[in-house]
Amino acid sequence: AAIGIGAKNSAELAVQQANASGEFPYEIQLVAEDDASDPATGVAAALKLCSDSDVVAVISHFNSPVALATVHTFHRFGVAQVMPSSIHPDVTRGNDYREVSRICADNIAEHNFGVDLVVDKLGYKKWSSIYDTSSYGDNCNNNFKKILEERGGVLLSEDGISVGTKDFRPILNKIRELKPEAIYFGGLTTEAALCKRQMHELGMGDIVFFGVTGLDSETFNEIAGSAAEGTIIVGKLALGEDSDFVKAYKAAGFSEPYEATGPYAYDAI
Incomplete structure (x- = not known):
C-alpha cells in the first residue's frame, strides 16, 4: 500500500x-x-x-x-x-x-489531543461514531467514547463496519435523521474516504468528520476528492x-x- x-x-x-x-x-x-x-x-x-x-x-x-x-x-x-x-x-x-x-503517540494520546480540539475548543458536542471492528478500530471507538463522555459530549449512535466496506449509505441515512454535529470515524484511510465522499453525496457535507492517524494518508484526498473538505485528522507531524x-x-x-x-x-x- x-x-x-x-x-x-x-x-x-x-x-x-x-x-x-x-x-x-x-x-x-x-x-x-x-x-x-x-x-x-x-x-x-x-x-x-x-x-x-x-x-x-x-x-x-x-x-x-x-x-x-x-x-x-x-x-x-x-x-x-x-x-x-x-x-x-x-x-x-x-x-x-x-x-x-x-x-x-499512541491511541490514547491521539484521542485526548483530538477531542480537546473538536469538543473543548471547537464546541462540537453531538456525535455519531462509525468504526471498523478490527482490534484497531474497536480500540479507537472505545477511546473516543470514553474521552467524549469525560468532556461532556453526547454519542447519538455507533455503528461497527467490516474492513473493506464500500457502501456507507444505509448507516449515513440513519445518522442523518439524528442530526449530529459531527461524525467520528475509527478505522483506516480507504473506508474513511469512501464514507466522507458518500456523506457529501447525501448532502451531509456540513457535518464535521473526525478521526486519528489511521486516516492520515494522501490516499484519503485522492479517494474523497473535493468531499475531503470538513475533515479533521489528528495526524503525524x-x-x-x-x-x-x-x-x-x-x-x-x-x-x-x-x-x-x-x-x-x-x-x-
Whole structure:
C-alpha cells in the first residue's frame, strides 16, 4: 500500500545517508518484508526476519492488529522492534517487553489531543461514531467514547463496519435523521474516504468528520476528492517543503509520496 511504500522509501533514505556519512565501521543494509496489513502474514514475515542472525532490529508495522500479533515474536527472539506508526496502546502498554518501542503517540494520546480540539475548543458536542471492528478500530471507538463522555459530549449512535466496506449509505441515512454535529470515524484511510465522499453525496457535507492517524494518508484526498473538505485528522507531524527530510527525499528520486509515516520511519532508523 502507498503508506507502506512511503515508509520503506524513507527508511531507505536514512540507510543511504548513514552509510554515506562514514560514521560507522560497517555497512547498514535494509531488508523489506510486506506484512500486507494481515496479522498472519506479519507473523510469517517477523519469523523470517528474526530467523536471520544478521537482522539486528526491525522498523515495524503501520497496522496495529499486525503489531499486536508480531510483538511476541520479536520478544521471543530478542530482536529490537521500533514502530513508527502503530498506535494501539497494548502494543507497548500491554506487556513489559524491553525490545519493543515506538516513536509515535499512541491511541490514547491521539484521542485526548483530538477531542480537546473538536469538543473543548471547537464546541462540537453531538456525535455519531462509525468504526471498523478490527482490534484497531474497536480500540479507537472505545477511546473516543470514553474521552467524549469525560468532556461532556453526547454519542447519538455507533455503528461497527467490516474492513473493506464500500457502501456507507444505509448507516449515513440513519445518522442523518439524528442530526449530529459531527461524525467520528475509527478505522483506516480507504473506508474513511469512501464514507466522507458518500456523506457529501447525501448532502451531509456540513457535518464535521473526525478521526486519528489511521486516516492520515494522501490516499484519503485522492479517494474523497473535493468531499475531503470538513475533515479533521489528528495526524503525524506535517513537514514543510523547506525541511531537510523533504529536500533529501525529493533529491533521492523516489516517485511515491513519503506519506504521514515516512519521517517517523526515517527517524526510527
